[in-house]
Amino acid sequence: MAEGGISMTTVADVLHYLETLAPRSMKMDWDNVGLLCGSKKQTVAKILVALDPFEGVCQEAAQWGADLLITHHPLIFQPTKSVTDETSIGRSIMCLIKNGISAVNAHTNLDQAPGGVNDVLANKLGLQDIAVIDPCGIDANGAEWGLLRCGSVTEQPLADFLTIVKESLGCEGLRYADGGKPVRKVAVGGGACAGGMLDAVRAGCDTFVTSDIKYNQFWDAYDLGLNLIDAGHFATENPVVAVLAEKIAAAFPEIEVKISENHHDCMKFY
Amino acid sequence: MAEGGISMTTVADVLHYLETLAPRSMKMDWDNVGLLCGSKKQTVAKILVALDPFEGVCQEAAQWGADLLITHHPLIFQPTKSVTDETSIGRSIMCLIKNGISAVNAHTNLDQAPGGVNDVLANKLGLQDIAVIDPCGIDANGAEWGLLRCGSVTEQPLADFLTIVKESLGCEGLRYADGGKPVRKVAVGGGACAGGMLDAVRAGCDTFVTSDIKYNQFWDAYDLGLNLIDAGHFATENPVVAVLAEKIAAAFPEIEVKISENHHDCMKFY
Amino acid sequence: MAEGGISMTTVADVLHYLETLAPRSMKMDWDNVGLLCGSKKQTVAKILVALDPFEGVCQEAAQWGADLLITHHPLIFQPTKSVTDETSIGRSIMCLIKNGISAVNAHTNLDQAPGGVNDVLANKLGLQDIAVIDPCGIDANGAEWGLLRCGSVTEQPLADFLTIVKESLGCEGLRYADGGKPVRKVAVGGGACAGGMLDAVRAGCDTFVTSDIKYNQFWDAYDLGLNLIDAGHFATENPVVAVLAEKIAAAFPEIEVKISENHHDCMKFY
Amino acid sequence: MAEGGISMTTVADVLHYLETLAPRSMKMDWDNVGLLCGSKKQTVAKILVALDPFEGVCQEAAQWGADLLITHHPLIFQPTKSVTDETSIGRSIMCLIKNGISAVNAHTNLDQAPGGVNDVLANKLGLQDIAVIDPCGIDANGAEWGLLRCGSVTEQPLADFLTIVKESLGCEGLRYADGGKPVRKVAVGGGACAGGMLDAVRAGCDTFVTSDIKYNQFWDAYDLGLNLIDAGHFATENPVVAVLAEKIAAAFPEIEVKISENHHDCMKFY
């Protein structure tokens, strides 16, 4: 980290630290994580952290003079055959490169890591005795990791819990199917995790908070007697951003770390 | 149709009539439509019509004494390896067979047919000069058919149009992305049709009403400057049920035709 | 098994017992076994046992008042997109459901289990020192399991052994290729197992009894110097039905167990 | 064909003639036909004709001093990675090459051609008004071609027709399922054609003669009410050999043409 007498933190140093928070080995096979744009050798004085590397976020990074953009979602998901201003991804990449900004992300590895997206979400909702529902392995500290979390709440009517979800995550609205049970044990999966519904039921949960839920999935939950709550992709995943920014700031006190101010959910309720 | 001196309408007769409304040749390759349970030879005195052949609907059909259940969605979508009470589909099939009820459906063929799901939806929203966006062919009457429709409205702010959608379809809530344009030309696709977004833009639409929209699709619309409205799968498709019931009743005056009273959307807003 | 003071055996109880005879873990990957129609919760007073769940067998079960039909072959093999009277499978399912009969089967798990289809067949032919040719594992009792069996007979001309096969299995006729050797060590595989010919030869067998043999397979055997005998699919597998019925009757003395009286091979010789 | 003053017929000449009887364009996609061993340039004085290029047939060709072996089935079907004496195919190829014999075949093109395997079979059974069931095209003479044939017989009980089949084809035995109908219209497909059962039914046939029939196919026929007769692969296809030999002898009077004397069916009845 030191070169001559002066310590110069590089993108490689940040990547190395992220590997301790969300090891690459925890990502899903199809995922794309790590350094997706720029250079490991780049020195870093300012880091912008955001959920997505969308065009507006890249512009904010450029205007603020960031050297590095850290996001949850990857800059490139489907491998790309061009980098032009005709696509949103192309415009993001061009903006980053023109402004000398590297881009790094932790996606499903951060979803699955202890202390990652889903632990933050479970905490945000006030769950107690949080555990991994679908354990995939044990991390370096002996903690189980996996995608979904569950935890208990004081028994309450679904309507009361809906209020908690809406307020704790700052949702403009919620969509849900009423499984006909009071809320005692809650599963959570930030982003589109409704496919894990049966795992939640097998774990004894009566309620599942996730997002991007489709019609047939609401009905599947209804048939299973599971309260299924769509709290929004942004609202369920964005809480990790503040936690991530805080950890990076603590690990690299010499770097200025900022959470994106412009990035909000484009999806509204009416 | 006649047996002795008395005319006895059969399931085959109803299927034959449905073929004129929504020909099998208009269905998508992967779809499953037509007689999915029971017998073409069954005589029909009472028909229940509903959007879905869910368990509650099958029970309603049984209690009312229906001979035939006509739905939009298929009773079996993924081919099944068993028919047991351990799955919702199995329970639906067992209920129908035990009560001597045949099940027939028109799915993507009814989406695409002139006068089908999407024409009904476009009319319900008050669109003018309704046309097919993505024509696939010409039907027996010389009318173009295809999945999506578009039409014009008096230019208005998005908020005004959101009110129209909510009221005309009876939605409890809407989700949307604001493309930053007033509403003049609207595309519609009942059910999960957000994949047709670029078709809507190419057709000159500023607004698209569909359902089951995912996070990245809202952002794609936002990037494209398209107003994208999720009015719900049930709310965008259910209007065809009344139209279908009415047509069948007119075609078969000897049959008692009823729309399901119990079937409502299980998805709620909060 | 007991509810209140009265013991009510259920389909679940019978499934649990079948799991001890032919564990699901012994089935082949592509197979469909277990409860394929009805309900585990159903109470059972009468069980019909047969090789196949064909339409005639289902009608016999209905007429006799069976609660459960147990077969070797599965009711549904290719996953189905409909349950109608236009197919034989559809008619079987409809007959079972209308008459409140559950259907359960053990197929390749029963072929491979110790004491299953192929051990019964080997015994029926009077083989000595019966062993598994192609062992796949060890069961809970320490016995090897696998598809094919072999055993020895007193050395004899092929013609003598053909007589034994015909009489012991009650075949109307046999088809065979003469490998040019006397019969000393015999491999057996009920149903269509000619694909295991090389396994039989490697195990030192001079003779192989199976069924559904094709032209090129007879010639392959002829080239290998293997006596290959087609004793019929029904005749080589049906012997397990009586053994299975007997075991179930012993395990559930409160249940009336009957072997299908109507089910015979539809294939005749001339 | 002429070289100096003496006419020397070559394998190429014979192939050219076979193309008029069974054009390569009539073969199925997966098939392997034409010159499979030897040389088009070879001169031909003696041709052996047989159903199969099995080892015994190749030896007979060598002993007789044949220059060319013409068969229905191909010498190589699955592409081969070696030519050794460890396989029957390897021994056949080695025998042919050592003895300077080329090998030529017409397989599915001869099945489908007018006057080919299935027309010969239909004639042999005495069918009247023979037609193609599943036409694939029109040949150079304006005749329809395709796989299966059908024709009528004087109405008779199935037992009577079984006698005709057995005697006209010289079968040692027959296997059949009784569809419960008298015989009036008969479909035929030499070799393993039971997969065409529904085509036969659609063509109005009550009876289907083919071979290599499996258990479930006999039951499918039984369910369909179709008399299904397995007359043997060899017995249903071998009749074409004599017809083919006769045509070749007529076309090439300078060549000695012989039908294999040793090749018989290795499959026996008991």
Next chain:
Amino acid sequence: MAEGGISMTTVADVLHYLETLAPRSMKMDWDNVGLLCGSKKQTVAKILVALDPFEGVCQEAAQWGADLLITHHPLIFQPTKSVTDETSIGRSIMCLIKNGISAVNAHTNLDQAPGGVNDVLANKLGLQDIAVIDPCGIDANGAEWGLLRCGSVTEQPLADFLTIVKESLGCEGLRYADGGKPVRKVAVGGGACAGGMLDAVRAGCDTFVTSDIKYNQFWDAYDLGLNLIDAGHFATENPVVAVLAEKIAAAFPEIEVKISENHHDCMKFY
């Protein structure tokens, strides 16, 4: 093209012109052509033309102040999951974007177009009566297009023709297999086209000039009696660069067009 009173040529204009030289419809299915980096809206004053968009070429473009880089090979061939300085492609893209340079290419469409890579190569070698060997269609001017060309030369020993190839293309060395024939009719395919060897033979050629030839391909040619010459990928394709640069300069007199000075073949002979 005009904005206000001053004509400003854009990348879109150049793409439009390239479409007349090498229409996109002539490209192979798997290929990637057109605008692969930057913006169609960019104004263009200086164009660098080169065979490849390699790192050294991009740096040259940047140093010279180019607005647009036009190459034969695509900047991105395998779709990419990142744009970083860890790969050569990533460094090329980053160099282009940082320096505001768009990148455009015409690859297999330029190989196949009349007047493209292979016509230029055939002319360079002095072939007469040049024709397309493997025609794929007719262009807007009625000319045949396709991949390979052939043409005649005065009959000469192979050694003489090797001298012509080496000198006319400026090759440092050649590799070849001697087919044992004098040179009269020559096929050409710039780049790795040895797979078209049989097309060349069928077209009556005795000699084929291409590149990237493998051991077994040299032997295939030797067995076929075809003189096969590997003149190098760079040497056989680079001649089109000068022709392309000249045409663009003529079409856009207001633009400064330069051929890369630094780009040479990195492959040397010893």
Next chain:
Amino acid sequence: MAEGGISMTTVADVLHYLETLAPRSMKMDWDNVGLLCGSKKQTVAKILVALDPFEGVCQEAAQWGADLLITHHPLIFQPTKSVTDETSIGRSIMCLIKNGISAVNAHTNLDQAPGGVNDVLANKLGLQDIAVIDPCGIDANGAEWGLLRCGSVTEQPLADFLTIVKESLGCEGLRYADGGKPVRKVAVGGGACAGGMLDAVRAGCDTFVTSDIKYNQFWDAYDLGLNLIDAGHFATENPVVAVLAEKIAAAFPEIEVKISENHHDCMKFY
């Protein structure tokens, strides 16, 4: 090996010995090795050894009266559907069979075996401290095996090493890319092994000798700073032939072993 009082070595004996030099378990999945033509039972008095089983080599074997041809490359690589004089492979097989010659090969198993193709190549180039770059396992003698080898040379300019390669392998010419480094540590892979370039770099090599190198591979090496030398497929693999012949002669003193005199590279330089 003995039959009566006289020892008669068979093809099986030679195969057994080859298995000790290059075990079948070391071959790659897609490869075809061992006895590809003839018979294990054949007695062997004369063996011809060559790199390839090409037509000229087979003719040489026939003229010399060989009983067995041992090569590196397989006689059949793509499984074949015919054996005729229309293909080079067909002519080779026919020549061997007519002359009673068996054919045996060791391909990727000989590439990977200790003492095989690549150890011989490394020795021929005078490398010191030869090691396996990409170890796949340990052989019966405890030696590592794998595809590529590396070893060190006295540090020297690339030009000096090119001279060593050319002279030690007897190459008519070389093709290379200059990676800009002196030669100290060299990787070798006989035949087309440029795909292992990154393995060579990871092993710390500055130079890689292989063959059949394509344009983009030379550039990849150039970008990596790796000296990449194409010394020819024949020249890099043929050295193993002499070593193999010597070992076989030593193992079977009763057999006459000869290296092909006619087989040379058909690829020339100009």
